[in-house]
Amino acid sequence: MKKAGQPSFLSRVSRDKYLLILLLPCALYYLIFKYVPIFGIIIAFKDFNLVRGISESSWVGFKYFKMFFNTPDFWPVLRNTFLLGFYKLVIGFPAPIILALLINEVRKSFLKRFVQTVSYLPHFISNVVVAGIAVMFLSPTGGMINNILHAIGFEKINFLVEASWFRTIYISTDIWQHIGWGTIIYLAALTGIDPQLYEASRMDGANRWKQMKHITLPGIAPAIVIILILDIGKILEIGFEKVYLLATPATYSTADIISTYVYRIGLTQGNYSYATAIDLFTGIISFIFIISANTFSRKVSGSSIW
Template identity: 80%
Template structure:
């Protein structure tokens, strides 16, 4: 039974003195009680990352073992850096690494500025309905499955019934067999990736643009600045922190090219330009049930990506005030 008694003339508060003292000693308990419904909504996201992102980290130990399904992880023999050395000495190491890096580099060079330009253009539109329409249409492809996107690409670039080849033929040019020409693979992948994700990336920059103080534009117009100067001296500096953060994260993803679209678009004829680390891991490591080799390659890729992020963050911190940490 509670020993708390109300004092006449003083407002009554809920909770016993012991409970209130405990809450005062541990403020996080008060915050936990206050935000319990928000934390409940966050719980599925937390479970997703714990199960599918952090849980599998334990599996990287098999990169240093001769893993056998029958012996299990701990009973398998330790082999140290054997599979890392095997991958680096493989004749496929430099071609696969080159293809992955170039595909990620082209995606960064051409794909990173695209959402920024689209956000700036949408921001200049004064018609609210047209602005919402363009934004909605631009980010809808982000929700389309890569399987469907690959099918659309194959249909449009078909040498027999494809729209692109029909246009080339109509203007007097020869048809091109895009899907079996290795030199066209990177162009097809990068351009389709821009089309698929440009609208989704624009959402971040439009949110950053909404935080720019409108009074800065009014003051610049009084000083005689045109739209170009306003964009150069107000808009871009206003969204610079968002640009830098996204750029650093994208630099870290240069070697993490998505497996699905490359796997669906690549053919044995285009492997010279299309075979990247993820498809190589699938074909050599997983298809042949060499799990230790596949894990070693993935871990190697993760380490290189982490070094890219560290380098990009260090450089950003040296030349500007914006960085991840």
């Protein structure tokens, strides 16, 4: 029921029509590419046949889920995916926070803008180019990294065929590519901190380190918590492209993750129901992670997404 004096729905739409128009492309994107495809998850419970279509394909229940759980590839693929996501969270999550704090301490505006611009640029480079750069730098013949190792007296390493190096390569390239973009949120949060707090702390004799510890970090804590919750929910959602481009048959023991496994099962072998079941399983686990992280954060810190 509308309260007295409250504008009607149509009047609010008319008042905010330009803001709604700006929101429309984003809403259409999520509607078309995120919500409409949800209908396709029923393939995971059917023996999907391209000729018969989704509606005419026979139901098989949890057959493909059981098949995935019982396959010898289940634990290796799940372990590789989880470890890659876990290392990305532990090492990659603090990186933009540290960079944002360092940029915030720079007093010369020209230098600050230069560092921001240089750190943002890799985010706009495609994963194909990033993987190509990594391959060139790590080449055992003319790669810069191996040339440096050889110059200081170490033997050259063929990084791309060493399974033990794959996670390091992936995490390093991911941090380099996205660290600058990740600082945008934290730099925006820093602008919301009252400058008078810094002035009062200086009058009380607080140095830069104490100001960062007692003012800056608490000021951006809500943003840190929200990003952390979202990143925890994406632990198993490792991107396909970069892993596929950097992985080689020699590194499959650490590089084969759920998304590459789904690619081989779904597109290469044409088993769409099996691939959909695996993806649905991943989505459920990610949902559990984000719900758990949000509940824990709300109880411990009072900050949460909802």
